[in-house]
Amino acid sequence: MAESNVRPRPTTWATAPNRRIxxxxxxxxxxxxxxxNGVPLVLLTHLGATLDEWDxxxxxxxxxxxRIVALDLPGVGGSTGRVPGTVAAMARAAEGFVAAxxxxxxxLLGFSLGGFVAQQVALDAPGLVRRLVLAGTGPAGEPASTVRRVEPTSTGTWLVPRWPAPMPRSSCSFPALQRARRQPRLTSCACASA
Incomplete structure (x- = not known):
C-alpha cells in the first residue's frame, strides 16, 4: 500500500506551522x-502584534x-517588507494575501487596528467579505447613539459611525496613525448578520 504524502491539516494553533507566501x-x-470546509475566517490583529499574540x-x-487563516502584514513579525504607512495600504496588502x-x-475578523484594516477591505472588496467581525476597533467611550444604519446587504446590515467631532488627540507615536487622524476616514463599524 502506497504511503500518502498528504499531511493532515493542523487543528490547533500550537500545531499550525508558520507558512510563507x-x-x-x-x-x-x-x-x-x-x-x-466552508468560508474561511481571516484574522487581522492589533498594532505591533504578530501571529504569536493571538490567544x-x-x-x-x-x-x-x-478554516482559520491569520497573517502578519508586511514588516510585522516574520513577514518581509516595510509596515504600510496607511490603513488603506495595509488593506491592499491583506487583499493581495487573500488573492495569493x-x-x-x-x-474577516479584525482586532483593534486589524478592525480598521478589515473595514477598508470590506469597503474595497465587498464581494470578497461575507461577514465582518470587529473587536475593540472604535474609539473608547463612544455612545451607541453615534452609530447609524446604512444599506442592508445579502450578508448583513452595515452599521457605521457618525462622529460630529474629530477623534481626540492621543500620544500615539505611530506616524501613519497620526496622519490618518487628520484625514477623513471610516473609523469603526459593526456588521450584524441578517
Whole structure:
C-alpha cells in the first residue's frame, strides 16, 4: 500500500506551522488551520502584534469547525517588507494575501487596528467579505447613539459611525496613525448578520 504524502491539516494553533507566501515584493507569514470546509475566517490583529499574540484558546475554539487563516502584514513579525504607512495600504496588502491564497470569499475578523484594516477591505472588496467581525476597533467611550444604519446587504446590515467631532488627540507615536487622524476616514463599524 502506497504511503500518502498528504499531511493532515493542523487543528490547533500550537500545531499550525508558520507558512510563507510571496505577495508582490513581500513574503508574508501566516498560519492556516482547522477543517478546510466552508468560508474561511481571516484574522487581522492589533498594532505591533504578530501571529504569536493571538490567544491559542480563542483560535482553537474558532478552528473546531472552520478554516482559520491569520497573517502578519508586511514588516510585522516574520513577514518581509516595510509596515504600510496607511490603513488603506495595509488593506491592499491583506487583499493581495487573500488573492495569493486563492480565496474568493472570506469572513474577516479584525482586532483593534486589524478592525480598521478589515473595514477598508470590506469597503474595497465587498464581494470578497461575507461577514465582518470587529473587536475593540472604535474609539473608547463612544455612545451607541453615534452609530447609524446604512444599506442592508445579502450578508448583513452595515452599521457605521457618525462622529460630529474629530477623534481626540492621543500620544500615539505611530506616524501613519497620526496622519490618518487628520484625514477623513471610516473609523469603526459593526456588521450584524441578517
Amino acid at each position: 510571496v505577495v508582490g515584493s513581500n513574503t508574508l507569514v501566516y498560519r492556516d488551520l482547522g477543517p478546510e 491559542p484558546r480563542f483560535v482553537d475554539a474558532l478552528a473546531r469547525d472552520r 491564497l486563492g480565496l474568493t470569499q472570506m469572513d
